[in-house]
Amino acid sequence: MRNFDLKELFEFKPEQGIVFLKDKQMILFHDIAIDFLKDELIRTLGKDLARGVLTRFGYRCGYHDAKIITKTYGKEIRLLNLGPILHRWRGIGNVLIDKKLEFCKETEHYLVKGRWEKSVEAEHHVDKYGKGKQPVCWISAGYASGFASGFTDLNVICDELTCVGKGDDYCSWELRSVKSWGNLANEKIQYYKVNYNFKDLQTMLAEDRSIDIHRRLTQLVLAGHGVDVIAGTLSEIIKCPVIILNKNLDVIAACNSENIDPDQLISLKNFLSEILQKTGFLQTDVILQYPFFISPIVGGAKFWGYIAVHETVNLSELEMVAIEHACTVCAMDNLKRDATIETELRIKGDLLDYILSLDKGTDPELIDKALRLGYNLSKPHRVMVIDLVGENEKNSSQLSSGFVVEIVKSGVGTLIETMISDSLVAVRKNRIVIILCTDGTGVHSDIAKKIQEWVVSNTPECSVNVTWGRECLEFADYRPSFEDAWQAADIIKNLGQSNKCSGYDELGIYALLWESNNKEKIRGFALSKLGCLLEYDDKNNSSLLKTLEVYLKKNCNLRETAAALYIHVNSLKYRLKRVKQLTGFDFSNEEDRFQSQLSLRLLKTLTGNRKDN
Template sequence: MISRHERSAITTTLLPTEWPGMSAFLRALNEAENLEATQFTILRAALEVAPAAQAAILLADDSGMRLTPGLSIGFQPAIAGASDWRLEPSQTLNFTEGRHLVLRADTENWDGMPALVGFWLSRGRSVTVSPICHAGRLVALLVRTVENRVPSDPSKNPTLLSLLEHSAIAMEKALALENFRRRREELPAVLDVVDEQRLVLERTLSINDEFTRMVLDGQGIGAVVATLGRIVDNPVVIVDRFFNLLEHYSTEDRDGLDNGHRFIITNGSCPSAVRYDPEVQAVMASLAKKRRPSRLMPLPRHGFDKPRVVAPIVVDQEIIGLISVLEGNHPLDVLDLVAVERAATAIALRLMKEQAAVEAKYKLKGDLIEALLTGSYGSDEEIILKRAAYLGIDLHVPHAVLVVGVEGSALSTRKETSEHEPLSPHAKVLAVLERACRRKLPEAVVTAKDDEIIILASFRPAAGTDGLFETRKIADSLHVEVPQWLPGITISLGIGGPCNILADYLQSYEQARCALDVIKASRLRGRILAFDQLGINGLLFDLHNRDKALRFMEDTVGGLLAYDERHHTQLAESVHRYLLHDRNIERAAQVLFVHPNTLRYRLQRAATILKTDLESSEAICNLHWATKVLYGLHSD
């Protein structure tokens, strides 16, 4: 509403005498209660001062660049409501300088005109557009249509100009009052939002304090997961980087779980097909980048068919686990997501503490194994026995030393590390073997020495068995673990002799390394060889002769093995079976399941490749020794 001071200023202005209704117009402006009444007063006066068929007001925003429809007289509502005109800066400048726009019905350029202007121009009517400005700012535009093809210029109508000048003041005040009323109406909603945000903040602080207190009190992951499950009122499953179960929270009947998470809880892990599914790997990469809870799409083919929120557990920029919250009971809200994120931080801190303890113990065990395998423990055996007992290793029972070789196409096709796969293949194999030993051989010790992975496993031979049988069982149980969890990677294991006294460990370690070297020389993969399987040939593989023996094997049959590897043939094995059966073609062919003539051809081809005579006693002796050692690996 116009103030008393402004009203006085208006009434004392020298007004044109041509229009006697000016005083009534000013009173009507002063008495207008809202923006709509103000617009109606202006339009009615404008049509009286400058007669027109239709009239409308377009309201300008604070920038004066965008116009929206206001009140109109004579225009169809659909046409008036369609107006939405964005002015160019030059057009706004022209209007603020008081310039009027006169558009004749025969104009050919309507680009940039609001819808109602173009509508009436297309119907043979002329249009005038007059600015309503106040204090150098465009407040609105007055649009009028006339029947004349040559409309009169509004700038030459002093009464209309005076009306527009007073209208600008009234419009400015009406707009201010309208904004004030709207904001006053919005105030309760704003206060509600502020109050809601305050409650969220208070609850967020409470959640943060609760998880922080749990960490400071030394409570385990189980307590954190149970608290998170209670807060979000949904099932919670925690897995490590290999998707092995760490903890879970759900009802006794496991209501709200999907089949995928039920499998993890029941079996303690999920199939490796899930871990290496391209879609799952893409999710892991996204989580590694975002490092915050994310809502994931279902994976029905793996049984994860319910919506869920997954948060990464990050330690030292590395994802070491995942929190999966199924939205089985209800979708998670903002506070639930905050709780999930705080729980991930609490679990990360707890795992860091556990990891530090494990690494300290691992370092001590590594030092102990280093001393045992190198014989650097000195003359006081009692000290090394006490150190072992302190670490939970009973050296009074027999042990076996196993050395692991890591193989497979994945070693050359995968990068050593990446943002979401920070572990090298050797480190992954070490982690898998550590986990397998904890589950199958809790007394075993797994450690890394340079590029080797060494396992020290205790055994107690059953009645009627020897140490080789028991250690072979251990190797077999570990051998299947790696390809199951790491597709594309296999391992070979060399097994040393049994260790009954401290002096045996150095020898057993060297024997295990020797057995692994023989496997590598055979160019075979995924094999297990115990040094004792070499029999009397093992005498040639002592610490001083090993390199010479391996080089002799390579010189003797290396060319044949390379040919077999390139052409997928069995020439080396054919020579081995021929010599093993006292050079009897028929018996060897029967064992190889081939025709005797086929075996004769293979032997001729092998002799050609080796450039030797298979009738020579020296060649027969050398080949018999080399192939017997190598193909002793096939006995497994």
């Protein structure tokens, strides 16, 4: 084989920009290019993965060279010696054989030993990295394995025993078939197997970036920053304007939103309003409603609002993940805030109980405890009660203490404390109780109206009555003021009124009736006049009592009463005839009208709405 000339297999056509080895096109590289590729792979993937890639690269080169030889010259065993010659021709280094080839096709035995001289791989590795602990002629080992495997149709593995790259005098190797390696085969073959169980580099970089974004956003919550900073950070990450809306679709934070068209924002709110009416909130992580990407802020079963991103640049998949992370962080911020509010409400509830338990004098311990919580009880205060009332029977059951706590969390507590910082907000049963610092002013009535407006606009399923008691100038005044406010809420609710603001002293005769020691006697008087209508309505599932109430409220105007009751005037006349037959009232008589109206007011004040009792 010494005189064998491979030049006949090579064909150079530089004018066409091609080089052939037989009928396979080849590419010529500088050795420094392979060195640079190896360095890139090591720095990008690490040594183990880089070794596997380059070993398999060398294997494919050797395998295809073997197939060219067998196709051109046949499979005579002596032609195996063309492998080292091709190795030299490729410029990888010189090959010397130390142990003559042993090969048996039938027993699948293959063994040959040798050395590489002037190994380009080893020399470059020492220059760049210094001497290492492992052999570094990865492409050469792969080439030898590939050529032997392609020629013999066996799985032949090359193992580099010594290497200049690790400080040895020369690079020696041993080629064996898998069967000849025996129990060592699994160890030797590891770099020749393609392993796709690891993540690609782009995925790993994206995951690292995603983790970094999540860590950065999470630290904002841990540092106590609110949604304003979250919106600003997200906008900085994705280079787009960001808007955060609460569940009532109010904008609570925004960054770089100056250029958003107001009509686009209105359209966005209308779209989200339709979604809320149909499903409660978006059921997907991110949805496109051009030009906005929208993602819901959800934690567990709780929904707080949305993050809307105005897409001014094309968003990558990673940036979409950043939006989802921001929603998660906003949910964390809301959960943290809710937990804080719940803890504060418990503490304030205990303080409220303590305050209301005092009936005389001062208590230094209470004063100190209140001051540590930020309340100066030495100033004038009033006790205010916020009574949330369901708009209909269906949602009245929602108004539990838990529902009321959610109302406090949603913003009414913050509203009160923003207006009057020294005010204590707590929940008692299913009502919100406020010890309002008035400092001797009449500010309580204005605050009551603002609270009412907030609840009506933010909680459409409820109406609200706000009541207050007498001014508290000393500790003994707090409990009577609380009782005044609580009783005023009871009276207004019994009268069937809603969205009313009133102090106890403004209820006039109703407050006097409530304080009466002869409540049963007064109730008996009212029932003596109207009890027959109650019994008739219960027995016949009718509404004569309601008809009488509306008729008197409309100043005995038949048409207006019929319209209010959604019935025909003739039907109304029939009902009023039955009322007259049962009660004996003559509504053309002023005294009878007064007696019937008084009885209605007394009955409602002392017993509440008929359906509630």
